[in-house]
Amino acid sequence: MLKTALTQLFNIRVPVVQGGMQWVGYPKLVAAVSNAGGIITALSQPNPTALRQAIRETRALTDKPFGVNITLLPTINPPDYEGYARAAIEEGVKIFETAGNNPGPLIKFFKSQGCLVIHKCTTIRHAKSTEKLGVDVLSIDGFECAGHPGEDDIGGLVLLARAAKELKIPYIASGGFADGRGLAAALALGAAGINMGTRFMCTVESPIHENIKHKIVQSTEHDTIHIFRTLHNTARVFKNKVSTEVVAIEKRPGGAKFEDVRDLVSGQRGRVVYENGDPDHGIWSAGLTIGLINDIPTCQELLERMEHETEEIIGNMSSLVTPKAKL
Ligand code: NAD
Structure with missing residues (x-):
């Protein structure tokens, strides 16, 4: 022990x-x-x-x-x-x-x-x-x-x-x-x-929904992304359509304000990922250990x-x- x-x-x-x-x-x-x-x-x-x-x-x-x-x-x-x-x-x-x-x-x-x-x-x-x-x-x-x-x-x-x-x-x-x-x-x-x-x-x-568990098993350590870098509230999340879009908005000339990404990043939207099992529905947290989970x-x-x-x-x-x- x-x-x-x-x-x-x-x-x-x-x-x-x-x-x-x-x-x-x-x-x-x-x-x-x-x-x-x-x-x-x-x-x-x-x-x-x-x-x-x-x-x-x-x-x-x-x-x-x-x-x-x-x-x-x-x-x-x-x-x-x-x-x-x-x-x-x-x-x-x-x-x-x-x-x-x-x-x-x-x-x-x-x-x-x-x-x-x-x-x-x-x-x-x-x-x-x-x-x-x-x-x-x-x-x-x-x-x-x-x-x-x-x-x-x-x-x-x-x-x-x-x-x-x-x-x-x-x-x-x-x-x-x-x-x-x-x-x-x-x-x-x-x-x-x-x-x-x-x-x-x-x-x-x-x-969380079984689909998301299977998504974690299939993913590697390359499947996370940092959002909110430019807003000084960095978060490592699963790399999907929504998080990739948020990062693209942050990289626009002149940068982004929180209001520009607010609807995309809302926790209420991320919550639906865990309920309906669609990994692209919203933002959901995932660490680099995603590459160690089989x-x-x-x-x-x-x-x-x-x-x-x-x-x-x-x-x-x-x-x-x-x-x-x-x-
Ligand atoms: P939410 O729907 O209120 O916000 C969604 C995301 O936007 C959160 O990451 C939040 O920090 C960020 N955010 C909100 N207002 C912001 C602003 N003005 N500027 C920059 N970023 C802003 O959040 P939620 O999903 O309902 O989560 C509730 C709380 O739990 C939040 O504070 C969130 O950060 C926190 N949380 C923490 C972790 C962690 O790693 N410790 C993981 C998930 C959520």
């Missing part, structure tokens, strides 16, 4: 967290991952009352720990972040994943309620400032990730090696992880575990496989070290 600061702090078996995923992090998937750490995505729920219901639903499906993600990034209709936070606290949630801009007030609130907070960031600069806010675990999100990688474009290898040297609290590795080899590498880089998103989208319990296992099969792979790789690596010859 793998024992890390993450498995101990969150009382989970495998040091893997299923991070927040808009329109994917629903109770069924969260509960299925909960031998590791499942996270409900608050903003996938239309309002705080619906989030309460999702928390109750998840609790009915698992007696294992799970958390709630609140992501603070630009949105078309500003969500009631405070309402979601209060609802989750009142429902007894004890683990939160925060991400995005200006998380200070939210982190302060969760800590004042005795909760554990994982904060996701894409630079060591932000990781260090959030460390000072009292978060318990940092999630270091490399450029390989799905969704918003920030604007600094630093891959996980360098970010995690810096994290090992410079952070004082436990951190998990995010972006580019989909198998036991990745988990073993993350542990070697000093992480207490990993966060996975795209990999969990492609599981039996994932709520099957649709149950969450339990996936996590057991990863646990065994990781243990085997770590065990085999010890044979690389030969005792020093005596002089």
